Amino acid sequence: xxxxxxxxxxxDGGSRGNPGPAGYGAVVLDPxxxxxxxxxxxxxGVATNNVAEYKGxxxxxxxxxxxxxDATIRVRMDSKLVVEQMSGRWKIKHxxxxxxxxxxxxxxxxxxxxxEWIPRxxxxxxxxxxxxxxxxxxxxxxxxxxxxxxxxDAGARAGALDTGxxxxxxxxxxxxxxxxxxxxxxxxxAPASTAPExxAPASTAPExxAATRVAPAGGDALSEGxxxxxxxxxxxxxxxxxxxxxxxxxxxxxAPATFVLLRHGETALxxxxxxxxxGGSDPDLSPVGRRQADAVAAALAARGTIQEIVSSPLxxxxxxxxxxxxxxxxxxxxxxxxxETDFGAWEGLTFVEVRERYPDDLDAWLASPKAAPTxxxxxxxxxxxxxxxxxxxxxxxxxxxxxxxxxxxxxxxxIRLALGAPPExxxxxELAAASLSAVAYxxxxxxxxxxxxxxxxxx
Numbered sequence: 406x407x408x409x410x411x412x413x414x415x416x417d418g419g420s421r422g423n424p425g426p427a428g429y430g431a432v433v434l435d436p437x438x439x440x441x442x443x444x445x446x447x448x449x450g451v452a453t454n455n456v457a458e459y460k461g462x463x464x465x466x467x468x469x470x471x472x473x474x475d476a477t478i479r480v481r482m483d484s485k486l487v488v489e490q491m492s493g494r495w496k497i498k499h500x501x502x503x504x505x506x507x508x509x510x511x512x513x514x515x516x517x518x519x520x521e522w523i524p525r526x527x528x529x530x531x532x533x534x535x536x537x538x539x540x541x542x543x544x545x546x547x548x549x550x551x552x553x554x555x556x557x558d559a560g561a562r563a564g565a566l567d568t569g570x571x572x573x574x575x576x577x578x579x580x581x582x583x584x585x586x587x588x589x590x591x592x593x594x595a596p597a598s599t600a601p602e603x604x605a606p607a608s609t610a611p612e613x614x615a616a617t618r619v620a621p622a623g624g625d626a627l628s629e630g631x632x633x634x635x636x637x638x639x640x641x642x643x644x645x646x647x648x649x650x651x652x653x654x655x656x657x658x659x660a661p662a663t664f665v666l667l668r669h670g671e672t673a674l675x676x677x678x679x680x681x682x683x684g685g686s687d688p689d690l691s692p693v694g695r696r697q698a699d700a701v702a703a704a705l706a707a708r709g710t711i712q713e714i715v716s717s718p719l720x721x722x723x724x725x726x727x728x729x730x731x732x733x734x735x736x737x738x739x740x741x742x743x744x745e746t747d748f749g750a751w752e753g754l755t756f757v758e759v760r761e762r763y764p765d766d767l768d769a770w771l772a773s774p775k776a777a778p779t780x781x782x783x784x785x786x787x788x789x790x791x792x793x794x795x796x797x798x799x800x801x802x803x804x805x806x807x808x809x810x811x812x813x814x815x816x817x818x819x820i821r822l823a824l825g826a827p828p829e830x831x832x833x834x835e836l837a838a839a840s841l842s843a844v845a846y847x848x849x850x851x852x853x854x855x856x857x858x859x860x861x862x863x864x
Contacts, residue, residue: 410436410476410477411436411476411477411478411479412433412434412435412436412442412469412472412473412476412477412478412479413433413434413435413436413478413479413480413481414431414432414433414434414462414465414466414468414469414478414479414480414481415431415432415434415465415480415481415482415523415528415530415531416429416430416431416432416458416461416462416464416465416480416482416531417429417430417431417458417461417482417483417484417528417531417532417534417535418430418454418455418456418457418458418459418460418461418484418535419454419457419532419535419536419539420452420453420454420456420457420707421539422451423453423454423703423706423707424451424452424453425451426448426450426451426539426542426543427448427449427450427451427452427453427454427456427457427539428446428447428448428449428457428535428536428537428538428539428541428542428548429445429446429447429449429457429458429460429461429464429534429535429538430444430445430446430461430530430531430532430533430534430535430536430537430538431444431445431446431461431462431464431465431468431531431534432444432445432465432530432531432534433465433468433469433472436479441530442472443468443469443471443472444468444534444550445464445465445467445468445534446464446534446535446537446538446548447460447464447538447547447548448538448539448541448542448546448547448548449538450542452501453501453706454484454706454707454709455484455486455487455499455501455502455706455709456501456502456505457535458482458484458486458487458709459487459502459505459506459509460505461482461531461535462480462482462487462491462505462509463505463508463509463512465480465531466478466480466509466512466513466518467512469513470512470513474513476517477517477518477519478513478517478518478519479518479519479521480518480519480520480521481521481522481523481527481528482520482521482522482523482528482531483522483523483524483525483527483528483532483709484522484709485522485709485710485711485712485806486706486709486733486734487520487709488520488521488522489522489712490502490506490734491506491509491510491518491520492519492520495712495734495735496734497734498734499734502734534548660803660804661804661845661846661847661848661853662798662799662802662803662804662805662807662845662846663805663806663807663843663844663845663846663855664795664798664799664807664808664809664819664843664844664845664846665705665710665711665806665807665808665809665841665842665843665856666809666811666816666819666820666841666842666843666844667701667725667729667808667809667810667811667839667840667841668811668812668813668816668836668837668838668839668840669690669694669698669717669719669721669722669724669725669810669811669812669838669839670690670691670693670694670695670696670697670698670701670721670724670725670838670839671690671691671693671694671697671838671839672688672689672690672691672694672721673688673691674688674753675691675694675838676693677755678755678756679753679754679755680748680751680752680753680754680755680756680759680778681745681748681752681753682745682746682747682748682752682781682782682812682814683719683744683745683746683747684747684748684749684752684780684781684782685748685752685753686752686753687719687720687721688720688721689720689721689724690720690721690724690725694721694724694725694838694839695724695728697725697838697839697863698724698725698728698729698839699728700839700862700863701725701728701729701839701841701862702728702729702731702732702733703732703862704841704862705729705732705733705808706732706733710806711729711733711735711806711807711808712735712805712806712807713735713738713802713805713806713807713808714726714729714730714733714735714736714737714738714807714808714810715737715738715739715740715743715798715807715808715809715810716737716738716739716740716743716809716810716811717739717740717741717743717744717745717810717811717812717815718739718740718741718743718744719744719745719812722743722810722811722812723737723739723810725810725839726808726810729808729810737810740794740798740809742790742791742793742794742797743791743794743809743810743811743812743815744811744812744815745811745812745813745814745815746778746781746782746784746787746812746814747778747781747782748778748781748782749777749778749779749780749781749782750762750763750778750779750780750781751763751778751779751781752781759778763778763779766778766779770783771832774788774828774829774831784814784818784828784831785828787814787815787818788818788821788822788828791814791815791818791819791822792818792822795819795822795846799846803848813836814831816836816842817830817831817834817836818831819844820834820842820844820854820857821834822852823844823846823852823853823854824854834857834858835858836858837858837860837863839860839862839863840858840859840860841856841858841859841860841862842854842856842857842858842859843855843856
């Protein structure tokens, strides 16, 4: 019996509106050459991103099963939600996704399938198929294999089109032969016209209107050159990776702990620019703040990268976090170290009102991080608390992407510390309500600021 080899399934889904007009795409790849063996795509009407992603997974697994039911399957997706749920690390709570996840789990025995998250830029082929399906749906049609340029475009983005040749796709028998050859550890060199007959169905998966196509074996000018080179960068079982050069060769830093930093949505005090910390009242989100939380939830669901949620104990953060958690199907962990500064007697006052009532204390506070608001907490004390919390969270969540729902001062402090900036830099950053920032923390203690005050999801 020949050694069993892998097939790679890459899948994606999208929704223009979330929920809105949606479609999915999936491609089955030869793990050695990177050649596409089969593609599937479908416009599915109005649905969410997550539903479309799950449908893409189902279609990709079915296409792989048609090619080689005994293969081991490595699924690669840029949806952290689907990868973590199908890997059994996250609970599946949403009623629309439970049956899709169950269907995906029945296509192959669980022991034959592994799941791997990849960045969106490495999932371009499936992403393009999903967009082609949505474009076709906009025209009132379904995706057709003959009109797709996804394989061509994916190859171009990977630097695979050195010959300028176009990929020919459409022979199911030859594609199945190619898959069997890959599984047997051999290389098929026969032209497509002489490929052995296959018993695998040639087009669509059962009980679906999705279109599927299978690539031919042999006769492909891209298979031995550019595509193989691109595959060597992404298929970890295919070749030995080239050692890193330059500063990256100094150490294997591994996957960082990435904190996505979210300032809570608006409260009634936010537009009036009143001091609102942890020492006064604990205001709820306003109607605007609740809408902002919904918008953030939709944006984060579309990205599909958040694995865990940690929140400040204050109501405005807990409410923001709960909205997002419900959308992502995650739980919320409360962390007291993420609470806002205690502004003492200044709570609920505007800057002008503080200037009128506590001028000397305000001047001292503006001049030194060690000075505290009247009866409150200094920025130096907040920095010690936030740094200790950061260290605990980075140790606990190494290699994970975690949403921290917190406040202005903790977020600015994390950014300042990551940059090695002086304390006065806190006064030189703007953080809008419901804005997103991000910092990655590596094993060697270094940090990288990746985003600051992003409000594009609110527009």
